[in-house]
Amino acid sequence: MRILRGALLLGGLALLACGLVGLLTDPYVTGPLGVLLWAAGLVALHDGLWLPLVCALGAAATGRPVLRGWLVVTAAVGAVAVPAVLRAGDDHGNPTLLPLPYLRNWLLFLVASATAAALVAAVRRGVRQGFGRAGRARRAGRARRAGR
Amino acid sequence: MDPDPSPARRRLDPPLPAPPAALRRGPFRPGAFRSPAHGPRTAVVLGRWLGAALLLCFATGLVSHLLQDPPSWLAGRLPSRPVNGYRLSQGLHVVAGLAAIPLAGAKLWTVYPRLFAWPPARSVLHLLERLSIALLVAAVLLELFTGLLNTLQWYPWPFPFRQTHYWTAWTAVGALLVHLAVKAPEIAAHWRRTRSAPLPAPLPGRPTGRPTERPTERRAVLAATAAAVGAVTLTTAGQSVPWLRSLDLFAPRRPGSGSGTGTDSLPVNRTAAQAGTTAVPADWLLAVDGPGGYRIGLAELRALPQTTAVLPIACVEGWSADARWTGVRLADLLRRAGVPAGSTVRITSLEADGPYRVTEMPAAYADDPLTLLALALDGRPLTPDHGFPARVVAPNRPGVLQTKWVARIEAV
Numbered sequence: 001m002r003i004l005r006g007a008l009l010l011g012g013l014a015l016l017a018c019g020l021v022g023l024l025t026d027p028y029v030t031g032p033l034g035v036l037l038w039a040a041g042l043v044a045l046h047d048g049l050w051l052p053l054v055c056a057l058g059a060a061a062t063g064r065p066v067l068r069g070w071l072v073v074t075a076a077v078g079a080v081a082v083p084a085v086l087r088a089g090d091d092h093g094n095p096t097l098l099p100l101p102y103l104r105n106w107l108l109f110l111v112a113s114a115t116a117a118a119l120v121a122a123v124r125r126g127v128r129q130g131f132g133r134a135g136r137a138r139r140a141g142r143a144r145r146a147g148r
Numbered sequence: 149m150d151p152d153p154s155p156a157r158r159r160l161d162p163p164l165p166a167p168p169a170a171l172r173r174g175p176f177r178p179g180a181f182r183s184p185a186h187g188p189r190t191a192v193v194l195g196r197w198l199g200a201a202l203l204l205c206f207a208t209g210l211v212s213h214l215l216q217d218p219p220s221w222l223a224g225r226l227p228s229r230p231v232n233g234y235r236l237s238q239g240l241h242v243v244a245g246l247a248a249i250p251l252a253g254a255k256l257w258t259v260y261p262r263l264f265a266w267p268p269a270r271s272v273l274h275l276l277e278r279l280s281i282a283l284l285v286a287a288v289l290l291e292l293f294t295g296l297l298n299t300l301q302w303y304p305w306p307f308p309f310r311q312t313h314y315w316t317a318w319t320a321v322g323a324l325l326v327h328l329a330v331k332a333p334e335i336a337a338h339w340r341r342t343r344s345a346p347l348p349a350p351l352p353g354r355p356t357g358r359p360t361e362r363p364t365e366r367r368a369v370l371a372a373t374a375a376a377v378g379a380v381t382l383t384t385a386g387q388s389v390p391w392l393r394s395l396d397l398f399a400p401r402r403p404g405s406g407s408g409t410g411t412d413s414l415p416v417n418r419t420a421a422q423a424g425t426t427a428v429p430a431d432w433l434l435a436v437d438g439p440g441g442y443r444i445g446l447a448e449l450r451a452l453p454q455t456t457a458v459l460p461i462a463c464v465e466g467w468s469a470d471a472r473w474t475g476v477r478l479a480d481l482l483r484r485a486g487v488p489a490g491s492t493v494r495i496t497s498l499e500a501d502g503p504y505r506v507t508e509m510p511a512a513y514a515d516d517p518l519t520l521l522a523l524a525l526d527g528r529p530l531t532p533d534h535g536f537p538a539r540v541v542a543p544n545r546p547g548v549l550q551t552k553w554v555a556r557i558e559a560v
Contacts (some may be wrong), residue, residue, distance in 0.1 A: 005329045006329075009329035009330070011325050012321075012322045012324070012326035012327075012329060013326060015319075015321050016280075016319055016322025018322065019287075019315050019316065019318030020315075026311045026315060029308060034307050035307050035312055039286040039287065039289065040286060042289040042290055046256065046285075047260070047263060047285075051256065051260050055181070065368045068368065069371065069375060072254075072376050073372065073375050073376045076249060076253065076376035076377070076380050077380055077398070079296075080246055080249065080296065080380055080383075080384055080398055081398040083300055087400075092419075093421050094301075094422065096401065096414075097301055097401070100398075102398060105397040108397070
């Protein structure tokens with residue numbers, strides 16, 4: 001374990017240094033500061049804006065696992081779909097780039113996944129209530145038998 | 149880390165003073181994060197999935213880089229088979245990269261409370277470890293963001309995509325290995341779901357004595373993440389996996405959609421208008437240079453023995469599609485010019501500029517009987533966007549190296 005950890009640490013530091021030196025010395029990367037600023041900006045947006053929003057939404061949906069699951073799936077698909085929606089039509093004169101109706105597809109996905117989630121939630125509620133009724137009936141039966 | 153380190157440890161890793169407790173507000177408060185799924189077992193399970201996706205991206209990315217820009221010792225050893233090798237490896241690169249988006253999101257959500265650990269840095273080593281994690285997160289976010297936008301040919305940043313994506317990948321994998329080395333004991337403790345495993349260490353800011361992680365909450369988070377990965381993959385992978393094409397809703401390319409140039413449905417990376425090659429000179433002649441070099445026109449090329457081959461165009465952006473190419477074997481053209489087998493070949497395009505105007509083709513590709521100077525696609529003459537009057541198409545090669553609008557072929 002100790003040797004493996006040491007090897008991982010040294011190898012990792014070597015690759016990390018290789019990447020940073022490459023970034024600083026690559027003749028095509030003329031402004032490494034721009035790379036740093038974009039990376040820092042992404043971290044700031046993700047940790048300072050996006051995750052607080054996720055936590056707030058998650059807290060608002062406490063005890064509703066299907067709603068939470070739907071929000072997670074929608075956020076993930078949105079991450080790849082929304083850039084395409086925003087960029088649709090901007091194809092530099094190349095009609096084979098972004099050829100699909102992305103906004104329509106995104107709305108279609110939202111509706112279809114929301115419907116599926118609502119169905120799952122309804123089935124879960126039905127199953128729970130069914131179990132609840134069955135449990136009450138069993139308890140009542142036991143009580144009647146005990147009273148006799 | 150030890151709460152009360154030995155004197156030797158203190159010398160090697162000097163402790164840092166804790167900031168005033170009055171600053172411990174907002175997310176730094178104990179108990180600020182209430183979901184029980186923010187625990188180490190969730191982090192280990194998600195970390196395994198994300199780690200696998202990132203390492204797959206790194207390996208396939210290296211393959212793509214080496215195929216495009218081989219160092220001299222490797223250039224002569226690149227294989228031209230399997231025909232669909234690059235298609236598979238680059239398709240996996242983009243599929244795994246897109247799957248890593250929800251995985252990274254879930255992993256970062258799980259460990260978010262640790263961002264607000266108190267005190268922020270206990271010692272110099274702890275500070276360095278946290279900085280390495282900042283570097284890891286920054287590098288991974290930059291890789292996923294630039295990779296995703298590159299598939300849309302969207303470049304809002306001031307730096308070149310390819311070189312930045314390449315070097316940041318080394319940085320990310322290096323920081324990932326450092327992270328694994330630092331966290332190894334914790335990863336090992338939570339690798340398996342066992343009842344006898346020690347209880348997870350209390351999260352920073354979480355009151356002790358409370359169960360940190362309930363399995364149902366954890367399973368809900370893992371199930372939602374798995375569903376998200378599945379949904380992202382199914383709605384985008386159709387650009388590289390033909391049998392998923394009907395589910396493709398959001399991929400930036402759609403091979404076979406027919407909404408392309410009108411004459412066929414094979415996407416193009418660069419149009420003739422973009423390359424400035426819409427009008428090919430009427431007196432176009434292909435130059436084949438060698439000991440017995442010659443120039444040859446389109447009609448004469450069409451009169452030479454023709455070969456038809458089904459070869460994929462596989463783009464670095466992840467999409468790929470098979471097409472039926474007809475033309476003259478490149479090896480036949482080279483032998484006619486007296487270029488011996490085993491020669492590396494340089495191919496020059498009519499396009500005025502662009503990083504792939506002049507490319508080199510190692511001998512294994514140039515001599516492959518499937519490598520064509522294609523004149524027709526699906527039985528029809530090439531359109532300008534597909535490289536009229538003639539283009540190169542070879543097996544197991546990145547699309548950017550399948551030079552269009554060929555003007556000159558010569559031995560290096």
